[in-house]
Amino acid sequence: MFSTEFLDLPPLASAGGTVTLPGSKSISNRVLLLAALSGGTTTVHDLLDSDDTRVMLDALQALGCGVRRNGAQVQIDGLDGRLGVPGAKLFLGNAGTAMRPLTAALAVLGGDFELSGVPRMHERPIGDLVDALRQLGCRIDYLGNEGYPPLRLGRPALALDAPIRVRGDVSSQFLTALLMALPLAAMHGSPATGTGASSPPPEGAPRDIVIEVVGELISKPYIEITLKLLARFGIDVQREGWQRFTIPAGARYRSPGRIHVEADASSASYFIALGALAARTSGSNGLKIQGVGADSIQGDIRFIDAARLMGAQVTGGPNWLEVSRGAWPLKAIDLDCNHIPDAAMTLAVMALYADGTSTLRNIASWRVKETDRLAAMAAELRKLGATVEEGADFLRVTPPASVSHWKAAAVHTYDDHRVAMCFSLAAFNPAGLPVRVLDPKCVGKTFPDYFEALFSVTAPQPDAVPVLCIDGPTASGKGTLAAAVAERLGYHLLDSGALYRLSGLAARRAGLEPEATHADAIAALARKLPVRFTADHRVLLAGEDVTDLIRSEQAGMDASRVSALPAVRTALVALQHSCRTLPGLVADGRDMGTVIFPGARLKVYLTASAAHRAERRHKQLISKGFSTTMESLRADLEARDARDSSRSVAPLKPAQDALLLDNSDLTVDQSVDLVLSWWQDKQPFGAVPHD
Ligand SMILES: Nc1ncnc2c1ncn2[C@@H]1O[C@H](COP(=O)(O)OP(=O)(O)O)[C@@H](O)[C@H]1O
Numbered sequence: 104m105f106s107t108e109f110l111d112l113p114p115l116a117s118a119g120g121t122v123t124l125p126g127s128k129s130i131s132n133r134v135l136l137l138a139a140l141s142g143g144t145t146t147v148h149d150l151l152d153s154d155d156t157r158v159m160l161d162a163l164q165a166l167g168c169g170v171r172r173n174g175a176q177v178q179i180d181g182l183d184g185r186l187g188v189p190g191a192k193l194f195l196g197n198a199g200t201a202m203r204p205l206t207a208a209l210a211v212l213g214g215d216f217e218l219s220g221v222p223r224m225h226e227r228p229i230g231d232l233v234d235a236l237r238q239l240g241c242r243i244d245y246l247g248n249e250g251y252p253p254l255r256l257g258r259p260a261l262a263l264d265a266p267i268r269v270r271g272d273v274s275s276q277f278l279t280a281l282l283m284a285l286p287l288a289a290m291h292g293s294p295a296t297g298t299g300a301s302s303p304p305p306e307g308a309p310r311d312i313v314i315e316v317v318g319e320l321i322s323k324p325y326i327e328i329t330l331k332l333l334a335r336f337g338i339d340v341q342r343e344g345w346q347r348f349t350i351p352a353g354a355r356y357r358s359p360g361r362i363h364v365e366a367d368a369s370s371a372s373y374f375i376a377l378g379a380l381a382a383r384t385s386g387s388n389g390l391k392i393q394g395v396g397a398d399s400i401q402g403d404i405r406f407i408d409a410a411r412l413m414g415a416q417v418t419g420g421p422n423w424l425e426v427s428r429g430a431w432p433l434k435a436i437d438l439d440c441n442h443i444p445d446a447a448m449t450l451a452v453m454a455l456y457a458d459g460t461s462t463l464r465n466i467a468s469w470r471v472k473e474t475d476r477l478a479a480m481a482a483e484l485r486k487l488g489a490t491v492e493e494g495a496d497f498l499r500v501t502p503p504a505s506v507s508h509w510k511a512a513a514v515h516t517y518d519d520h521r522v523a524m525c526f527s528l529a530a531f532n533p534a535g536l537p538v539r540v541l542d543p544k545c546v547g548k549t550f551p552d553y554f555e556a557l558f559s560v561t562a563p564q565p566d567a568v569p570v571l572c573i574d575g576p577t578a579s580g581k582g583t584l585a586a587a588v589a590e591r592l593g594y595h596l597l598d599s600g601a602l603y604r605l606s607g608l609a610a611r612r613a614g615l616e617p618e619a620t621h622a623d624a625i626a627a628l629a630r631k632l633p634v635r636f637t638a639d640h641r642v643l644l645a646g647e648d649v650t651d652l653i654r655s656e657q658a659g660m661d662a663s664r665v666s667a668l669p670a671v672r673t674a675l676v677a678l679q680h681s682c683r684t685l686p687g688l689v690a691d692g693r694d695m696g697t698v699i700f701p702g703a704r705l706k707v708y709l710t711a712s713a714a715h716r717a718e719r720r721h722k723q724l725i726s727k728g729f730s731t732t733m734e735s736l737r738a739d740l741e742a743r744d745a746r747d748s749s750r751s752v753a754p755l756k757p758a759q760d761a762l763l764l765d766n767s768d769l770t771v772d773q774s775v776d777l778v779l780s781w782w783q784d785k786q787p788f789g790a791v792p793h794d
Pocket residue numbers: 575576577578579580581582583584719720722723766769770771774
């Protein structure tokens with residue numbers, strides 16, 4: 104996830120490859136419980152791996168289910184409505200999606216269970232659900248505070264003759280919990296008294312079980328998901344409006360055999376839009392979205408129809424979609440979007456690429472979401488150069504009049520994940536302008552790795568990935584400065600010196616003195632360096648952690664010697680160029696600005712006096728446990744400076760267009776801020792806004 108203050112998206116050109124969307128949390132835990140209640144084995148594909156799903160799996164295991172996990176695939180041996188090792192104590196962490204449905208299912212089955220969680224779980228109310236369950240004869244005791252977990256569930260005496268009444272205006276989760284639990288009673292008829300979960304209840308006369316919703320039902324799409332999942336597991340609930348639900352007598356949970364957990368359909372909308380508006384990356388077979396298919400049970404999947412109206416070509420199977428550009432430019436639309444409120448925001452950004460004015464209607468609900476999304480979308484679309492009319496419940500978007508009317512914008516995201524994800528699509532603008540997304544971490548609410556996923560299936564315009572070079576002599580602070588700047592911008596980091604250090608080490612290990620007679624042999628090693636830089640800043644050579652080994656002064660001297668060999672330098676060029684990937688690169692070394700990235704947007708030549716550098720290196724080495732003296736260090740670094748500056752190929756020197764920075768009297772933070780302000784001056788966005 105990008106936790107930077109802003110993320111600059113370079114202009115993007117094309118899309119291709121496969122993106123796998125994360126599974127939906129609420130569907131994951133519903134499916135697990137339904138699989139456990141059914142007869143037979145269910146293979147669950149693409150289960151979300153999160154704290155909440157782990158808690159549910161542990162609980163089901165404790166209740167006697169067979170659970171076999173294999174990556175994102177889990178097999179559940181269902182208990183055919185006989186869920187329960189009587190007396191089981193279940194610890195449910197902080198997983199509300201486990202606590203509520205398990206409370207309902209186990210209270211209906213009965214069998215002396217205890218359900219508890221972390222302290223925070225014991226502060227989350229469950230009284231409304233407990234009241235509804237007690238009303239139908241379940242025995243539930245509070246073990247701590249009234250209205251909150253932990254709970255003890257006893258044996259019920261179910262009274263199912265009269266309709267069960269549940270409030271619909273508090274949380275749809277209570278209704279979901281009852282809808283999943285009551286088929287257990289229908290399955291065995293409706294016993295007058297429960298008999299515990301370990302032995303099957305006696306057959307009573309099967310009868311319909313009716314639930315009546317009191318008050319207006321909120322979050323209907325979630326109830327719809329519950330109903331559709333119940334149908335997949337053999338329970339066809341009959342619904343009269345959103346007021347009355349009937350579970351038919353004799354209903355019985357049946358495993359569908361295999362089931363895919365869908366990804367969040369609203370998240371899919373960004374990639375459907377991407378396929379519709381991006382050219383196809385050459386050599387790719389178009390854009391494939393894994394995790395959700397056209398027959399999704401989520402309402403927002405109808406976004407596909409809207410995208411098709413605008414020109415998208417969408418095909419798909421049970422759990423995937425393939426999208427490519429059809430009409431281009433996209434076709435303007437006039438659409439009632441009431442049925443796809445979240446995904447419709449994506450249409451507003453697609454409208455930037457349409458052949459006329461698009462109108463999205465019946466979207467008043469946007470005003471009461473994470474932010475006033477109508478106002479937010481209008482304001483940010485205008486920043487990009489669109490003409491926007493904002494009505495009480497509609498948005499009318501006219502694209503920028505021509506390529507030159509597009510503007511580079513810093514998009515404010517209002518702590519709203521969907522605003523951030525939508526506007527990433529503006530990076531395909533025909534003007535080749537970058538787009539700045541402020542506070543990109545807001546995507547964490549539903550899709551923490553959204554930008555990583557986007558970058559994995561998009562290609563930038565030629566030479567659009569920005570590079571910031573920091574060159575200079577040893578111990579000037581290049582590595583420190585480059586790492587800090589990369590972190591603040593969310594960019595990749597190339598420590599080119601490490602490549603020479605690794606080449607020197609590889610040469611030594613092959614018994615080759617780092618000198619001209621072995622140039623070709625060392626170059627051959629350098630070309631195939633089995634190097635890996637890990638996320639926690641370790642350097643691995645053929646799997647061995649050599650991070651500290653290559654930092655010794657000896658390794659630095661060897662690096663300086665191999666780096667003077669032209670064949671070695673040539674051998675490392677391709678590897679260095681391959682580091683220039685989305686969203687950008689900070690490169691540190693000796694010849695980054697002069698040879699490797701001559702077109703870099705900003706080049707900094709960093710120096711400090713020899714005395715300062717020797718002192719810094721001394722402190723650094725001592726702190727790492729190397730023993731050395733200031734005198735020898737200063738002599739070494741002056742020798743290294745002389746060799747690095749006088750070699751015939753790519754000598755150490757400032758690029759003509761480099762900005763010089765002597766940081767002898769600056770702190771690290773001062774240097775970082777200065778370089779970032781220089782970087783900022785090179786961008787088309789103006790000053791970084793501070794809220
Ligand atoms: N501006 C600075 N002021 C004081 N110390 C610094 C500064 N920049 C870097 N240092 C320290 O100097 C040492 C050498 O820095 P490093 O980044 O390893 O240099 P280089 O990559 O140029 O060899 C590190 O211990 C670092 O913390």
